[in-house]
Amino acid sequence: MNDKQTVTEAPCETGRQVLNDDLRERIRAYLPRYPSPRAVVLPALHLIQQELGWVSPQAVRELATLLGIPAPEIQDTLSFYGFFKQQKPLGKYRVWVCRSLSCAICGGEDLLGYLQEKWRIEPGDTTADGRFTLEAAECLGACEMAPAVLINESIHARVTREKLDEILDQLP
Amino acid sequence: MENFEPVLLANIHRPDSHTLAAYEATGGYQTLRRALRELSPAQVVDEVRRSGLRGRGGAGFPTGLKWSFLPADHPGPIYLCVNADESEPGTFCNRVLMELDPHQVLEGTILSAYATRATTAYIYLRYEYPLALRRLQAAIDEAYAAGYLGKNILGSNFSLDVYIHRGAGAYICGEETGLIESIEGKRAWPRSKPPFPAVEGLFRKPTVVNNVETLACVKHIVERGADWFRTIGVPPAPDDPRDPGSFGPKLFCISGHVNRPGCYEAPLGISCRELIEKFGGGVWKGRRAKAVVPGGLSTGLLSADELDVPMDFVGPVQKGCLGLGTGGVIVMDETYPIIEFLHNSCRFFAHESCGQCTPCREGTSWALQIVRRIKAGRGRLVDLDLLLEIADNIGIIPGTTICGLADGAAWPMKTAIRKFREELEDYIKRTNPTGYKIRRPVPALDNGTCSQKGSSVSFQA
Numbered sequence: 040m041n042d043k044q045t046v047t048e049a050p051c052e053t054g055r056q057v058l059n060d061d062l063r064e065r066i067r068a069y070l071p072r073y074p075s076p077r078a079v080v081l082p083a084l085h086l087i088q089q090e091l092g093w094v095s096p097q098a099v100r101e102l103a104t105l106l107g108i109p110a111p112e113i114q115d116t117l118s119f120y121g122f123f124k125q126q127k128p129l130g131k132y133r134v135w136v137c138r139s140l141s142c143a144i145c146g147g148e149d150l151l152g153y154l155q156e157k158w159r160i161e162p163g164d165t166t167a168d169g170r171f172t173l174e175a176a177e178c179l180g181a182c183e184m185a186p187a188v189l190i191n192e193s194i195h196a197r198v199t200r201e202k203l204d205e206i207l208d209q210l211p
Numbered sequence: 212m213e214n215f216e217p218v219l220l221a222n223i224h225r226p227d228s229h230t231l232a233a234y235e236a237t238g239g240y241q242t243l244r245r246a247l248r249e250l251s252p253a254q255v256v257d258e259v260r261r262s263g264l265r266g267r268g269g270a271g272f273p274t275g276l277k278w279s280f281l282p283a284d285h286p287g288p289i290y291l292c293v294n295a296d297e298s299e300p301g302t303f304c305n306r307v308l309m310e311l312d313p314h315q316v317l318e319g320t321i322l323s324a325y326a327t328r329a330t331t332a333y334i335y336l337r338y339e340y341p342l343a344l345r346r347l348q349a350a351i352d353e354a355y356a357a358g359y360l361g362k363n364i365l366g367s368n369f370s371l372d373v374y375i376h377r378g379a380g381a382y383i384c385g386e387e388t389g390l391i392e393s394i395e396g397k398r399a400w401p402r403s404k405p406p407f408p409a410v411e412g413l414f415r416k417p418t419v420v421n422n423v424e425t426l427a428c429v430k431h432i433v434e435r436g437a438d439w440f441r442t443i444g445v446p447p448a449p450d451d452p453r454d455p456g457s458f459g460p461k462l463f464c465i466s467g468h469v470n471r472p473g474c475y476e477a478p479l480g481i482s483c484r485e486l487i488e489k490f491g492g493g494v495w496k497g498r499r500a501k502a503v504v505p506g507g508l509s510t511g512l513l514s515a516d517e518l519d520v521p522m523d524f525v526g527p528v529q530k531g532c533l534g535l536g537t538g539g540v541i542v543m544d545e546t547y548p549i550i551e552f553l554h555n556s557c558r559f560f561a562h563e564s565c566g567q568c569t570p571c572r573e574g575t576s577w578a579l580q581i582v583r584r585i586k587a588g589r590g591r592l593v594d595l596d597l598l599l600e601i602a603d604n605i606g607i608i609p610g611t612t613i614c615g616l617a618d619g620a621a622w623p624m625k626t627a628i629r630k631f632r633e634e635l636e637d638y639i640k641r642t643n644p645t646g647y648k649i650r651r652p653v654p655a656l657d658n659g660t661c662s663q664k665g666s667s668v669s670f671q672a
Contacts, residue, residue, distance in 0.1 A: 119398035
């Protein structure tokens, strides 16, 4: 149903594509779900970040060509969602410490400060070894588990400093 | 309350409650089967309208009325967006439904799509719910395989496709037109209304946006009838012709300083105190409550002597709160400083303001700067008036912004300052004994951090 995206794909500046064929195929698979290729931008950005760890300017240009929409439109969307990293790749583990009210009043602020000191980084940054990215989360929607920490796709409940150390040490 | 049987959470404790087999074993999808055979879309709309169901996502708009705004005889397509971007601090009831009874949500979605003649439904799911994503996707796959989704559902003329669209960590996507923009692949800037989504929504087509819990209610209304639904909850106030009442069961999320935080179901109109005592197990550590957020952070604060308020669409408003909101109850005990609440709330909204409307963007970020300075021990008494001035002038209610995010930012400020002014003034005097009376402008903190005196002020663990 979507033939709008059949634009000839221009060779990229570096001469080497960052979006491989498999990733392109998975992005294209979203096209039939929506009447407009621009609606695929968010699912595509998720796939790109999942695969490459970040969304580089080169990836934005290639996605623009793939979807047949201007790169600045993608950049406009991309820059709105703090979720996507535009500077450098995420660490192996993205650690979200909830700092919204329910978690904050049960020790979430303390956990966040603890990890900042432990890793000597600010929220949003990645440890030098590329293992952890620390994030201050706005309400993870896990308030009954306060304080909650989301590590990649796993939520951890009623976390303390000791429990957090244990969880982090056990990560492969 | 005495005879209340859970409706929405009735099956979540059964083994494998998230699977199709478990759902069908409790009569799941029988309502859909019957509706497709016996009811016209208009009859479903009418039943929902008569039930008095109001949206569970925060605004409380009557669902049937919202549906009736769709143009009749539109050639289509019409879209249904399921708002699963649950991001209001203190709220997690949609997550519980999607993780533990996703087919109930789907059956409500399919019935609502049938009623509104939508042929595609997008479930806008916040990114932070990975388990809900897996459960919901598995449920969708099962429903397609069983013929509850796809072409000619159960042999009828009705067809529906359902897709999950994952968000990317932006609170504003819970606003219905922000959600629509986000699905379209744009920054989630809410649209000016009118036109309302029912007339011109997703991809410029007629669109209905409903919350997950609202759709789950629809399933039960179609199953058991509007009259049954109206036996639960609170009828309209006889002296207020504009009050449509607060009918039906509601999920309440209780968190913070309580013994048993969790998601509980009760009829609308239960008192806040009963929720905290009976369901939440009371305030933790044998302490008393100082303040309670009744319905998610945006709704503001109840003080300890206001806890008998009925939790319906009217009660919290009568206590100066923004509304019932999402039913996310957050309890703060007597040792918790209100300045910390104010700081937490201002930081949240400054971070989540989408930046489109100047009063909200600037108002929330200046409020945060002022509160940070107060917290760091450089506050002035006049700062409280300054904060009130900001709070009274940002939002839909004063008419200065496109969406209600700024109202949500304003109410915690207004209620905290108006209900706890003495404590805040004491804090300012205590932490800034030489400067609290100053009226002239004072410098903001460097980078918003506590550089001078403030370095000794630390977060309350």
